Amino acid sequence: MTDVRTDFGPPSFKDMMPPVMAENYGKWAYHETLQPGVLKHVSETGAAVYTVRVGSPRLMAIDTIREICDVADSFCDGHLRFTSRHNIEFLLTDANKIQPLIAEVKKAGFPVGGTGNSISNIVHTQGWIHCHSAATDASALVKSIMDEVQPYFESMTLPAKVRIAVACCLNMCGAVHCSDLAIVGIHRKPPKVDADRLAKTCEVPNIVAACPTAAIRPNPKEKGVIINEERCMYCGNCYTVCPAMPIADPENDGVAIFVGGKVSNARSAPMFSRLAIPYLPNNPPRWPETVEAIKGIIDVYAKHAHKGERMGEWIERVGWESFFRLTGIPFTDKHIDDFRFAPTTFRTSAAFKW
Amino acid sequence: MAEESKTPLVDELEKGSWPSFAKEMKRRAKKNAAAKDLVGQLELSYEEKKVHWKHGGVVGVRGYGGGVIGRYSDVPEQFPNAAEFHTMRVNQPSGWFYTTDVLRKLCDVWEQYGSGLTNMHGSTGDIILLGTQTAKIQDAFNALSEAGFDLGGSGSDLRTPSACVGPARCEFACIDSLGICHDVTTTFQNEIHRPMWPYKFKIKVAGCANDCVASVARSDLAIIGTWKGALRIDQEAVKAYIAADFDVKGEVVDKCPTKALSLGRDGTLALAAEDCKRCMHCLNNMPKAIRPGTEKGATIMLGGKAPIVRGAYLSWVIVPFMKMEPPYDELKELLGKIWEWWDEHGKSRERVGELVDRMGMGRFLREMGLEPSPAMVFAPRSNPYYFWQPDEVK
Numbered sequence: 001m002t003d004v005r006t007d008f009g010p011p012s013f014k015d016m017m018p019p020v021m022a023e024n025y026g027k028w029a030y031h032e033t034l035q036p037g038v039l040k041h042v043s044e045t046g047a048a049v050y051t052v053r054v055g056s057p058r059l060m061a062i063d064t065i066r067e068i069c070d071v072a073d074s075f076c077d078g079h080l081r082f083t084s085r086h087n088i089e090f091l092l093t094d095a096n097k098i099q100p101l102i103a104e105v106k107k108a109g110f111p112v113g114g115t116g117n118s119i120s121n122i123v124h125t126q127g128w129i130h131c132h133s134a135a136t137d138a139s140a141l142v143k144s145i146m147d148e149v150q151p152y153f154e155s156m157t158l159p160a161k162v163r164i165a166v167a168c169c170l171n172m173c174g175a176v177h178c179s180d181l182a183i184v185g186i187h188r189k190p191p192k193v194d195a196d197r198l199a200k201t202c203e204v205p206n207i208v209a210a211c212p213t214a215a216i217r218p219n220p221k222e223k224g225v226i227i228n229e230e231r232c233m234y235c236g237n238c239y240t241v242c243p244a245m246p247i248a249d250p251e252n253d254g255v256a257i258f259v260g261g262k263v264s265n266a267r268s269a270p271m272f273s274r275l276a277i278p279y280l281p282n283n284p285p286r287w288p289e290t291v292e293a294i295k296g297i298i299d300v301y302a303k304h305a306h307k308g309e310r311m312g313e314w315i316e317r318v319g320w321e322s323f324f325r326l327t328g329i330p331f332t333d334k335h336i337d338d339f340r341f342a343p344t345t346f347r348t349s350a351a352f353k354w
Numbered sequence: 355m356a357e358e359s360k361t362p363l364v365d366e367l368e369k370g371s372w373p374s375f376a377k378e379m380k381r382r383a384k385k386n387a388a389a390k391d392l393v394g395q396l397e398l399s400y401e402e403k404k405v406h407w408k409h410g411g412v413v414g415v416r417g418y419g420g421g422v423i424g425r426y427s428d429v430p431e432q433f434p435n436a437a438e439f440h441t442m443r444v445n446q447p448s449g450w451f452y453t454t455d456v457l458r459k460l461c462d463v464w465e466q467y468g469s470g471l472t473n474m475h476g477s478t479g480d481i482i483l484l485g486t487q488t489a490k491i492q493d494a495f496n497a498l499s500e501a502g503f504d505l506g507g508s509g510s511d512l513r514t515p516s517a518c519v520g521p522a523r524c525e526f527a528c529i530d531s532l533g534i535c536h537d538v539t540t541t542f543q544n545e546i547h548r549p550m551w552p553y554k555f556k557i558k559v560a561g562c563a564n565d566c567v568a569s570v571a572r573s574d575l576a577i578i579g580t581w582k583g584a585l586r587i588d589q590e591a592v593k594a595y596i597a598a599d600f601d602v603k604g605e606v607v608d609k610c611p612t613k614a615l616s617l618g619r620d621g622t623l624a625l626a627a628e629d630c631k632r633c634m635h636c637l638n639n640m641p642k643a644i645r646p647g648t649e650k651g652a653t654i655m656l657g658g659k660a661p662i663v664r665g666a667y668l669s670w671v672i673v674p675f676m677k678m679e680p681p682y683d684e685l686k687e688l689l690g691k692i693w694e695w696w697d698e699h700g701k702s703r704e705r706v707g708e709l710v711d712r713m714g715m716g717r718f719l720r721e722m723g724l725e726p727s728p729a730m731v732f733a734p735r736s737n738p739y740y741f742w743q744p745d746e747v748k
Contacts, residue, residue: 004496004499006418008504010448012447013449013536015447029642030525030642041524041525057372058375059472060471062472064378065474066461073454078455079451080457082475084566084567124477131405133405137400139367140367142375241703250404265632265634284400307605
């Protein structure tokens, strides 16, 4: 048997870029947005590259990828790229090919957009399609939300860009905690301990150490653990280290919505998303309550935010008290922090809005 | 009469205008038995509101400890072709650039050895090849290797670094985000492929403070391009914006967070360079007229992560400005020191940010030999509880 090459790393991007990008690498002077989803970047050399940005389902069959390759072969000399938000970008040098390319991808069912003050594609996790710890399904949520907000993908009419992310559990491998709108799968009851299995398969000290609220202590009598249910806030970290502590619960699992996060430094520092709606039920296949809630928050934001204000900047200007009043979302005890940095969020001023 | 669908809930997600993952799955299901059973299992999840994958499973390729995620169905008798449905994480080219030749080769590999379903791309940046069996993994890897692709990270190792489009297409790029990403990835292949740390470690490279790869939130070590010195302003281009009815005062000057810009009556845009904090707002709005300063480098930030275990962090500034020239020795040396310190002090499943929080930023900086700077804090402490080192007192 021949030795297999290992540790050689990814192909070099230099072999993948279209020639216009290689030739003008680091020389770009400015860009314009010609229409939603179409960018023109101009180099100091005078060269230009056009980008047509297209929404994708992220989960793609190889059959579809091959068709996308056919489009890139026809219009882009066999080059394309993907974005950090799972969009496909077709890169052209001939401006005359832009509209025929758009016609072709639209015919194949791909929307063009995601630039400027739009809702771009949703960053998300695996969900029930491929993860063991998912409290909800990402793909179905994303599909259902994007079906509803697609006009905002294809236009640039919002006050600023709106970034949406979905994570299926608190592990947040999609790191949704800094998005304008973040949807997170949550549990609402403590894990159930399968004592026999735990004794056989798990390390008790690891389970105890995994709990951020010290709700788990050893039960030395049966090489097991005891959960102080009052302290458990259902993060599921114990399940991650020990499969004998399942926390999934069809009756009680669901999603929470957090709002107002961002990662860009433009104007204001990056911000965490903060709790707006503590719980909505899992309602497959289309999660109508969640879609309606997301749409509702976007509508209120679109109506009230000033031009250029991200969701979090708008909320900072009007205040959270106004956010809850304008959206009609009830404010509850769940919204007031009781985890590690809680006191930093308590109001220490007598000045606030009615 | 047409045969009644066996997956009415999944079918519901074929409807609507946004590209449908359900269509993608069903398209593959016609040709691949594992994809077909995946559709069936997802239908069951929608019926029962419950996940049907078992917890974990160790599978891999020879010589590597990471890169393959074992996945087993908890209802294998119902969906035998999806009983094993492992994922291969394949390291993407920096900036997610492809030629169609190379993408087609990837598709051919996954047609032969897997379900033919993919994610383009996973959250961390890898090409995700969904669904294969233990017996096929080594052959799949051999074929990927033949096609020029290596595996990415998983488990307690260096996860696959990723980068924004950078100098390939963006005028804001202050550093070679793609070059840095590729260099770091190839330099630290052992750290990517062989998990040996307390937990995962992510690196992302953003060309500027717009941070299109969300490095500040989504990576343990964020490399964010920036500059020193004054913005470059092209006054003729400013006048062209004004002539085109762009509201320079309202959209740019008034929104400058540090009031560093002012607009003269003659349409001259003046900058108080010492007041600029390089947030990118004016450049974003007037890319034809305003460009970054010429002394370029990166701000290095540490600790970003999602909430598990001790809460979410955004990354913290640990090096306000680092020159970024190949072969990036200063960066690599710092990475080595951080990993050694974390490896020595970190508990199992403790991210580096949590360790810094537990041990103290002051101690971290001292042990890394990093110079404290006001750039590292929003404000100094308001309590009197700080440490003196033995050599600082008599």
